[in-house]
Amino acid sequence: MLRNWSEVYSVGIPTIDEQHQGFFAASHRLYEQILDREANQGVAEAIAFMRDYAGSHFQTEEAFMRDHEYPALAAHQALHAAFFARLDALAEDLATFGPSPDLAERALDLTQDWLVDHIADEDVLYALHAKSHAAGAPRD
Template sequence: MLIDWSDEYFIGIPRIDEQHKMFFEGVHRLHKVCVANEGEQVVLETLVFLENYVRGHFQDEVAFMREHEYPRVEEHRKLHAKFLERYLELIGEFKESGPSQGLAVRMGEMVQGWLVDHIAEADRAYAKHVMERANRQQ
């Protein structure tokens, strides 16, 4: 089951929060096209769209962390890379076996599960750093 966006996922950085919301929406859209059996091409396009969106979002996050001298940026980058690896595996699986309810459910759960955990821990950690740094500089 996919969960809906909730404001409890806000980390307090509007630009990033907006991207996280879009990320959530992308997962819902992906799940919808899989379940609705809209055909292989549509699913693949949605997968690739989300992949590109996520890549852009990760780049933006990393640039933001560097801008604010977050010390754990490399560690964070690795988390992103690991996610992309798993995501690409799912795309590979999809290309091999085509759309199925099972794969749709697993994709949704993997992507959303990762996102929710990642926001709650890793993203919150850099947001905290940025806020504390801003307070010190005041």
């Protein structure tokens, strides 16, 4: 099921929330292009866009974590790397087998379910860390 951005997914950091909204929109485009079995070029472009968007977004997140001395930065970076590995596998399967409903479902799982889980389980932790260390709170 396609999910739309909701304030429920907000981490309270405007730049990152805006990027998460864009991530939701990009995942919708990728899913629809694969499900509609559009030309492989269109799906390949959607995957390339997702890769670029994720790369830019992850850089923003990781810079924020560094700036706020988030102690779990390395573990969070590993999660980002795992996302790219799954995206690469999706692109490989597209190149090998072409678009299909199964590939569309995998794209949905990768982009939306992963994103929702990642925001709820991981991104919220660095946001909470930053907020707890704002306003002169002592560092860990």
